[in-house]
Amino acid sequence: MSVERPTPADLRELAAAADSLAERIDTVRAALRAEDAGARRRAGFRLDDAAGNARQASRALEDTAGELARIAATPEHACGIEWGVCPRHGSTITTTGGRSRCTVDGCGNTWGYDRLSTPCPEPVTHRITDTTGATQDVCDGHAIGARDRITDVTVEPIT
Numbered sequence: 001m002s003v004e005r006p007t008p009a010d011l012r013e014l015a016a017a018a019d020s021l022a023e024r025i026d027t028v029r030a031a032l033r034a035e036d037a038g039a040r041r042r043a044g045f046r047l048d049d050a051a052g053n054a055r056q057a058s059r060a061l062e063d064t065a066g067e068l069a070r071i072a073a074t075p076e077h078a079c080g081i082e083w084g085v086c087p088r089h090g091s092t093i094t095t096t097g098g099r100s101r102c103t104v105d106g107c108g109n110t111w112g113y114d115r116l117s118t119p120c121p122e123p124v125t126h127r128i129t130d131t132t133g134a135t136q137d138v139c140d141g142h143a144i145g146a147r148d149r150i151t152d153v154t155v156e157p158i159t
């Protein structure tokens with residue numbers, strides 16, 4: 001397990017360990033309960049909660065694993081505008097038969113999915129500011145599109 005950057009698999013491994021700990025506690029508790037000596041039987045009272053706590057830990061670890069997996073599926077600082085663009089040329093994409101390509105001569109960018117109806121997965125590189133001061137952070141391709149089509153905004157690289 002990598003302690004520096006735990007993965008969902010690391011968390012699930014821990015969750016499984018917590019589950020098996022809970023089971024082992026249950027076994028020990030049952031064994032103590034079945035003993036004849038009253039003092040030993042009573043000594044097991046703390047274990048009633050202990051197994052439940054271990055199961056709680058397992059659930060917390062599972063939930064964390066799930067969230068880490070969702071985070072991993074979304075690029076950090078993705079542009080996220082509702083439609084895709086060519087990272088080099090902007091709004092120059094056409095889609096046919098569920099596949100997209102850039103129409104600029106010599107670009108050659110193609111995508112095996114309908115990029116026009118997919119939120120933009122490219123990394124944020126520019127900040128667009130309109131006349132009211134509202135800002136939006138976008139990728140290279142969307143910055144090109146904003147420069148070309150919208151006149152009253154400023155487009156600046158994010159450093």
Ligand SMILES: [Zn+2]
Pocket residue numbers: 086087088089090092102103104107108109
């Ligand atoms: Zn292109």
Ligand SMILES: [Zn+2]
Pocket residue numbers: 079080081085120121122138139140141142
């Ligand atoms: Zn974009």
